[in-house]
Amino acid sequence: PSQDIIYRVTVAPAEGHAILTFEDVTEAEQMGQMRRDFVANVSHELRTPLTALLGFIETLKGAARDDPAARARFLEIMEREAGRMNRLISDLLHLSKVEADERVRPTERVDLAALIGSSVNSLRPLADGAGVRLEITGEAGPLMMPGDADQITQVLVNLIENGVKYGGAGGVVTLHVAREALPRGPGLRIDVIDRGEGIDPVHIPRLTERFYRVDGHRSREKGGTGLGLAIVKHILHRHRGRIRIESERGKGSVFSVIFPET
Numbered sequence: 001p002s003q004d005i006i007y008r009v010t011v012a013p014a015e016g017h018a019i020l021t022f023e024d025v026t027e028a029e030q031m032g033q034m035r036r037d038f039v040a041n042v043s044h045e046l047r048t049p050l051t052a053l054l055g056f057i058e059t060l061k062g063a064a065r066d067d068p069a070a071r072a073r074f075l076e077i078m079e080r081e082a083g084r085m086n087r088l089i090s091d092l093l094h095l096s097k098v099e100a101d102e103r104v105r106p107t108e109r110v111d112l113a114a115l116i117g118s119s120v121n122s123l124r125p126l127a128d129g130a131g132v133r134l135e136i137t138g139e140a141g142p143l144m145m146p147g148d149a150d151q152i153t154q155v156l157v158n159l160i161e162n163g164v165k166y167g168g169a170g171g172v173v174t175l176h177v178a179r180e181a182l183p184r185g186p187g188l189r190i191d192v193i194d195r196g197e198g199i200d201p202v203h204i205p206r207l208t209e210r211f212y213r214v215d216g217h218r219s220r221e222k223g224g225t226g227l228g229l230a231i232v233k234h235i236l237h238r239h240r241g242r243i244r245i246e247s248e249r250g251k252g253s254v255f256s257v258i259f260p261e262t
């Protein structure tokens with residue numbers, strides 16, 4: 001009701017009159033627009049590091065050829081830019097994979113507590129490097145639930161990485177595990193809590209959109225692709241899970257994900 005409806009009109013001439021068919025193509029048009037926006041975003045995100053790489057290659061071939069200090073510095077920047085392209089491509093592949101899997105319900109049963117433990121362990125070096133401590137509190141395992149182990153790990157990793165990235169050095173990122181009922185039955189909830197800068201409420205509803213960032217410059221600087229929470233959203237959808245984001249400026253954020261236990 002609040003937006004325009006797009007019709008496709010077909011005219012079929014008949015004897016002495018004509019038949020007009022009105023077909024509502026609003027949704028198809030919107031999908032097409034989203035696809036075009038996505039392609040434009042991907043191209044832009046890839047072109048930015050590529051342009052930097054091409055620029056530095058030119059400099060290395062010319063002005064910086066005989067300056068070892070400049071060469072070393074430029075090579076480091078080039079490595080970072082190539083790394084950015086690499087992360088973007090692997091996130092895009094993840095996204096298309098989780099989208100393709102979305103209709104297939106996971107059949108295996110996994111221990112959520114074990115997946116939390118292994119995700120935290122694998123991210124300890126990253127957290128240490130950023131001066132952030134990781135802690136797990138709440139319900140102890142085993143906590144069995146239906147799920148795809150790799151995908152649930154991906155959800156946890158993306159949320160913990162964000163906590164570390166935006167939580168601020170010297171801080172703590174807490175993973176709190178609790179039980180919470182869902183409309184269809186019992187559920188398991190993980191709160192990923194950081195004490196960082198927080199997020200302005202106007203941004204919260206859009207955070208799981210592809211390439212949506214509160215501060216693009218800051219996200220890129222921290223190696224973000226803008227796809228992490230979009231991937232989380234698709235994985236949760238496949239698992240019939242939910243995400244809830246609460247945040248207060250200057251105090252920090254809580255990203256909660258809830259999975260059905262049965």
Ligand code: ADP
Binds near residue numbers: 166197224253
């Ligand atoms: P990115 O790769 O940019 O981190 P995400 O999809 O993971 O992409 O997150 C989208 C945006 O949400 C981020 O750019 C950031 O602005 C914001 N965000 C995500 N997690 C947090 C957090 N814990 N604290 C503050 N802002 C966050």
